[in-house]
Amino acid sequence: MTDIGNVALWITFFVALWASVVGFLAGRTHRPELARSAERSIFVMWGLLVIAAVALMRALLTHDFNVEYVAAYTSRNLPVFYTWSAFYAGQKGSLLLWALVVSTFGSVALLVNRGKYRELTPYVAGTIAIVVVFFVATMVFASNPFERLGFTPPDGRGLNPQLQNPGMVFHPPMLYLGYTSISVPFAFAVAALLSGRLDTGWLHAIRRWTLVSWLFLSCGIVLGMWWAYVELGWGGYWAWDPVENASFLPWLTMTAFLHSVMIQEKRGMLKKWNIGLVVGSFLLSIFGTFLTRSGVISSVHSFSQSNVGWFFLVFLVLAAVLGFGLLAWRWPMLQAEVKLESLVSREGSFLFNNLILIVIAFSVFWGTLFPVISEALRGTKVTVGPPFFNLVNVPLGLMLLLLTGIGPLIAWRRASPENLRRQFLWPVTALLVTAASLAAIRMSDWWSVVAYALGAFVVGTVVQEFVRGTLARHRLHGEMYPLAFVRLVGRNRRRYGGYVVHLGMVMLFAAFAGLAFKRETEVTLKPGQSVDVKSPYGWTYHITHQGVSQYEQLNRYVTAATVDVLRNGKYIGTMRSEKRQHLDSLGRPTFEPSTAVAIHSDAREDLYVVFAGAVEGTEEAVFRITINPLVWWVWYGGFVLALGGLITLWPGAQGPTAASRRRAEPAGYVAQVA
């Protein structure tokens, strides 16, 4: 079966080559039979890659350990759930998944836009095919998942225990979906540039795609944070590690695009900028992979350093030359239709929003690459860590939060003083009341006070929009309030979905601001001994060590330490943190021991207990106890964010007519209907 998979990959390679040549030819010559051939080739590629994926999955599930990939990532005693996820646990399988996802998205894009954008689709097919050529070439020439060993091991090596976590089953595919789906907007941008059809048509075709990419990427990042938090045991969820930064960069540029695209739709401005953002997002997705696979930057998440990194670098350079070269070529055709009238306008606030997102991206990029940059410039490697990223990004993040509140409040074109007064009264009141209350309870961290006050401002904005919209519908159509609310959101999904996303962002900022109050202690306890830990809310946790036990479970040998926890004298639970030594099917130890963290979580704070080890031969145990305020809000903020994204994406009411450009629109639903 793996032979079939291997052959399928090779055929895909040639079909993709054919499709890329024919696609561009069809775009130039307008010959429909060539266009059809390119389009069909994309579907054929998809079918072939499905066959290859099934072949690899079959090899994994049947424990065909003669296949190097199967032997390296699975074992007989690995639960089926994780055998399934081993498909993308390693580089080779990931590449196959990437190729499959790109061709799936490409096929869907062609099917959805069938009969539309006739001048664009052949180029889109050609560009998608080039991306697939690259991924498949990387597999067949450098990193083949079907490679066989010269011998058949009796059992595989098994999956790294840190990857045996539900978060790791969903986090990588989400990120890959986010990374790869941006190929479709990129392909449309290339197509628009090549064909010269630079009206807003191509934007309509890709706006949703970018939102899909953004949504997958957001979910992937939050799931990755969750995995790091529950699995790695260092007590946090974000460390500004190069791998994390790599996923954050395209997220920033996509977020910028999702805002600036509105300016182009409504006002015909920022055309070059938008194409630049799409091309940049695609390049950053590839760059992220290059960074982690090439070993250029050392990261704690060390993946194997392989020549695959150089395949990515070559592709990155080619894609950059293609994307930005075409943009430069079409520069004169991309002039703005109108000029910016006033900075105190929706456009003005969006311009600053874009500026800040890009500046954040630049600082993260610079900080991540600084070891390389400093070595090139001064001959010595200098690294920067979380203090650098926090110093630069905390003020920028707060400015962005402020703009999140301002943007929806001010009118397009030029806001009148009357508009400003009416719109800002309540949100600013919310801001001031929150700031005053926090000052009154003497919140010690100044940045956090600012963050919560601005958070209240944004919530004020969003609530005001929902309330005024609902009231207006009630008045105009005589609808009951709940119905008016549902219809309001249903009829303006993009807008109100966007507001829900903003609420999710506020929850995330609230959680990040809570990090300022994190407390951490390390303590060694004999059974029966206890320790008191103060929480930032003033509570006292009384933690008593109950003893250490050892037992065998599933595919591992467990040493567990148990503690009883009282909060202000009231029992809140028994927590158990484990050291796990994973075993192979013959009972021999594999991998280094891993840690299972014990977490007691509620909306206010998490108690995070790590059993770090026992004193040799005794039950005296070392614990690291962390109090993490408001971590819960990261996960639920992520959930709200995703919900908002889904509302915006939900198909229906908004056809191309609704999205067609209106020259100017007064701020607020009320102003529109009144």
Add this chain to the structure above:
Amino acid sequence: MRARTKFIIGGALVVGTVGYLMASGIKETGVYYLTPTELATKISTDHSFYNVGIKMGARVVKGSITRDVATQTITFRATDGTHTYPVIYHGLAPDTFTDEVDVVVEGRLQPDGTFRATTLLAKCGSRYEAVPRPNGQGTMPAT
């Protein structure tokens, strides 16, 4: 003043501030990343390096790790093949910290030649990738 000009001024203010923050951030929090050999070279020419926080990337010498759980002290020797420094670290080591892994230690070199580490990061070449062997047992890739 035209809106465009205002935006350019505002933008320049933002970019300027961030540029300043980045420059001072790098100056204040940037840490030299050196191998033991590079550190030895630097130290021999510039004694002020004893007072600077640095990161050292090296490999743990096999059998050199001693752990004292009661005082949470770990000592080991770190090498790049040419130069070797003894390292002292107080705190909890990551699970992946073991013989012959690559580590990044952050701290200061003491005048007595020991490296006093405040953070210890371990990375393992086999952490996510592995090479199967005929006996079926997992092994670290030979690097």
